[in-house]
Amino acid sequence: MIRVVLPQHLRTLAGTAPEVQVAVDGPVTQRRVLDALEEDYPVLRGTLRDQTTQRRRPFIRFFACEEDISHRPPDELLPTSVVSGREPLFIVGAMAGG
Numbered sequence: 001m002i003r004v005v006l007p008q009h010l011r012t013l014a015g016t017a018p019e020v021q022v023a024v025d026g027p028v029t030q031r032r033v034l035d036a037l038e039e040d041y042p043v044l045r046g047t048l049r050d051q052t053t054q055r056r057r058p059f060i061r062f063f064a065c066e067e068d069i070s071h072r073p074p075d076e077l078l079p080t081s082v083v084s085g086r087e088p089l090f091i092v093g094a095m096a097g098g
Helices: 008-014 030-040
Strands: 002-005 019-022 060-064 089-093
Touching: 002 030, 008 089, 019 030
Parallel strands: 002 089
Antiparallel strands: 002 019, 060 089
């Protein structure tokens, strides 16, 4: 199981705890984790990525092992510690402005 930590606004929308777990079949990538998350929590469809292009939404960031992986290819494998469940994948709502 992959651990995913959601920001407050998405937790409220999905009615979840701060951390959820999703099952991913096959290689564990950003795309597959988001697919599983949207499958388990359909209300999140379109909040993390555009439903047509599948591109990450502005102001949404992904972190694994204290590293921003938001701009990495969505089919790149996630770190082993995330795959093993030792570390979660963090989804963060970014802020803009001063």
